[in-house]
Amino acid sequence: MEYISTRNKNLKYNFKDIFFRGLAPDGGLFIPNQIKKYSEAEIKKLSLLSYVDLATEIIFNFCSSSLEKNKLNNIIKKSYKNFSSKEVIKLKKFGNLNLIELYHGPTLAFKDIAMQVLGNMYDEFNISSDNKVNIIVATSGDTGSAAIAALNDRKNINVFVLHPHKKISNIQRKIMTTIGSRNIYNIAIKGTFDDCQKLVKEMFSENDFRKKINMSGVNSINWARIICQIVYYFYSYFKFQNKKVSFVVPTGNFGDVFAGYVAKKMGLPIEKLIVATNENDILERVINTGEYKPTKVKPSLSPSMDVQISSNFERLLFDVLNEDDKQVSIFMNDLKSKGSFLLNKEQIAIIKKDFNAKKINDKETIEIIKNFSKEYNFVIDPHTATAVGASKDIKDGSEILILGTAHPYKFLETIKMATSQEVETPKQIAHLMDKKENYDILENKIKDVKSYILGKIS
Numbered sequence: 001m002e003y004i005s006t007r008n009k010n011l012k013y014n015f016k017d018i019f020f021r022g023l024a025p026d027g028g029l030f031i032p033n034q035i036k037k038y039s040e041a042e043i044k045k046l047s048l049l050s051y052v053d054l055a056t057e058i059i060f061n062f063c064s065s066s067l068e069k070n071k072l073n074n075i076i077k078k079s080y081k082n083f084s085s086k087e088v089i090k091l092k093k094f095g096n097l098n099l100i101e102l103y104h105g106p107t108l109a110f111k112d113i114a115m116q117v118l119g120n121m122y123d124e125f126n127i128s129s130d131n132k133v134n135i136i137v138a139t140s141g142d143t144g145s146a147a148i149a150a151l152n153d154r155k156n157i158n159v160f161v162l163h164p165h166k167k168i169s170n171i172q173r174k175i176m177t178t179i180g181s182r183n184i185y186n187i188a189i190k191g192t193f194d195d196c197q198k199l200v201k202e203m204f205s206e207n208d209f210r211k212k213i214n215m216s217g218v219n220s221i222n223w224a225r226i227i228c229q230i231v232y233y234f235y236s237y238f239k240f241q242n243k244k245v246s247f248v249v250p251t252g253n254f255g256d257v258f259a260g261y262v263a264k265k266m267g268l269p270i271e272k273l274i275v276a277t278n279e280n281d282i283l284e285r286v287i288n289t290g291e292y293k294p295t296k297v298k299p300s301l302s303p304s305m306d307v308q309i310s311s312n313f314e315r316l317l318f319d320v321l322n323e324d325d326k327q328v329s330i331f332m333n334d335l336k337s338k339g340s341f342l343l344n345k346e347q348i349a350i351i352k353k354d355f356n357a358k359k360i361n362d363k364e365t366i367e368i369i370k371n372f373s374k375e376y377n378f379v380i381d382p383h384t385a386t387a388v389g390a391s392k393d394i395k396d397g398s399e400i401l402i403l404g405t406a407h408p409y410k411f412l413e414t415i416k417m418a419t420s421q422e423v424e425t426p427k428q429i430a431h432l433m434d435k436k437e438n439y440d441i442l443e444n445k446i447k448d449v450k451s452y453i454l455g456k457i458s
């Protein structure tokens with residue numbers, strides 16, 4: 001399998017290339033030039049595997065050009081051995097809803113599931129000391145903590161994490177800033193998550209700078225993240241075989257739900273993928289009206305979904321446009337120059353075959369957490385709550401699977417607004433409340449960020 005860019009199909013890359021690069025040199029996203037489709041019999045066979053072995057089978061399809069299977073298997077074993085659930089994820093049933101808890105890793109959010117694997121892949125690719133890698137990552141709260149947990153104290157890697165100043169939860173910030181590792185730099189940018197993401201993308205597309213610092217990225221635009229997330233769609237589907245299954249996904253950058261779409265392309269019989277958004281509803285609007293038009297980011301109670309430039313949508317666009325890289329480039333240029341692009345009726349219809357979308361505002365989010373706690377004596381986090389809210393629209397008889405993306409403890413301030421039910425302190429983070437925090441605050445200026453980074457690595 002080779003990789004191409006959504007904006008240029010002519011250049012081919014192998015897995016190791018795209019793993020280190022993250023973003024294509026033309027600003028597009030990497031995508032495999034073909035995806036293996038399993039037969040029904042093959043899917044049956046996969047259903048017998050443990051989580052780790054299933055992950056090995058699925059991920060190997062995408063990286064066999066650069067990694068041996070037994071090495072990949074070791075990487076995955078190592079990645080999940082410290083999860084507090086033996087099966088990596090946990091499935092729970094509440095009435096007609098099934099909750100997939102994806103938050104049993106070290107930083108209590110689903111992002112650990114992919115990030116731990118990425119951390120071990122960097123080690124496997126054996127970076128030399130005269131060619132240190134500098135990873136730059138933008139975070140709305142959870143990516144940064146997951147990246148830090150996966151990469152702290154690794155040899156020959158520095159990590160620079162940009163988060164929007166004062167726009168993430170206290171616990172999210174503390175998990176990142178109390179790590180005390182010499183290779184981790186936390187930067188609070190005076191701006192929004194979209195500003196942070198834009199800074200990172202700009203640095204990636206400046207070839208000289210990127211080469212000079214041997215820059216790499218672990219944001220969800222990195223294809224390696226997506227392939228790790230495909231696994232839990234398969235694994236949880238296997239608990240409901242022969243039933244119609246739909247997944248509801250709290251969505252920001254469109255990475256997690258895109259992994260579900262890839263699972264479907266690989267032959268997993270998913271009925272619908274439902275995109276749940278908060279008031280930053282660009283995805284809800286593009287899926288329901290065709291207009292992709294970012295507006296100003298509005299801080300919400302589900303900060304990890306406070307995204308208006310939903311980067312991974314470009315990967316879906318590439319499919320919807322029949323892999324027309326020129327047309328993708330035109331749309332992306334329109335987005336840059338005119339601030340939006342518009343899909344036609346046929347294109348919307350193609351998207352609607354696989355996706356639905358619904359927006360849940362903050363007031364509804366609080367109500368949902370409150371009612372869920374009352375009804376089931378169980379606390380869900382505000383991101384997961386948007387998915388529970390969006391699931392109400394499923395009326396096709398599907399078995400409903402909700403992706404539980406974060407542990408409620410990460411968002412205690414919000415939980416307390418909704419319910420007096422206690423949330424136990426997870427053992428992963430019980431120790432960090434009194435630790436010293438360490439981060440620098442920078443203006444939302446590319447020049448400042450670049451000189452900060454150069455200063456630290458010189």
Ligand SMILES: *Cc1c(COP(=O)(O)O)cnc(C)c1O
Binds near residue numbers: 142252257
């Ligand atoms: C990152 C994140 C999301 C959104 O995932 P995307 O892949 O960006 O769509 C949802 N919930 C939580 C808790 C997250 O950390």
